[in-house]
Amino acid sequence: MKKGRMFMLAAAAALVVGGTIMTVQNKSLFTDGIFDLRSPREKQLTYLKKHEKDLADFVKALSPKVESVQFDWDSMEVGQVGNGTPQGGGYILTLNGRVNNIKETEFTLGVDLGDNANSIPKELGIYEMQPIRIYRDGGWYYYDEK
Structure with missing residues (x-):
């Protein structure tokens, strides 16, 4: 005992x-x-927020006019990458945002998740999915255009 x-x-x-x-x-x-x-989504969101500075630096490097970056964390989505094969090309996480606190701007970044939609990236790989655009004169234009 x-x-x-x-x-x-x-x-x-x-x-x-x-x-x-x-x-x-x-x-x-x-x-x-x-x-x-935590859910896979919560883990992925935590990962992105830990790398917020890296993501912002990537966006700033896309245009000399970008001084600040605002992310829409609620826009985060996971999707399958199509590569023409039945199994697809893996999964990517997408995130939208805007620049310089201008509501009429938007962009979309992608972060590679590999072969598992519920994973977090092993290494931060950032892709420009949609370029920085601004809405003016009734249409969307590249942000760097006059």
Whole structure:
């Protein structure tokens, strides 16, 4: 009976120490660890927000007129890439946004997910899906056009 209590005490102490170490490292067992119960969409959105600066820098590099970038996080979608084969070319995550706080602007970025629609990227690969455009004079124009 004493051995059982000692074992339980040692196990509890190990859990407390392990939990403390995880907290100190700014990680949570429930969001980054073995008990991560977030949906694939929540994990993908968290990944994008962690890389918000990289995504914004990519958009800024598309046009010298871009000073700031605003993302529409609710626009995030996962879609299958078509490549002419029955199995497709994998999955891509798309995200819309605008530039310079101008409501009449928009763009779409893509981030490669590989072969699993529910995964997060192993490596950040950003693609321009739709160029930066602005709505004026009743139509959409490239942002850099006069």
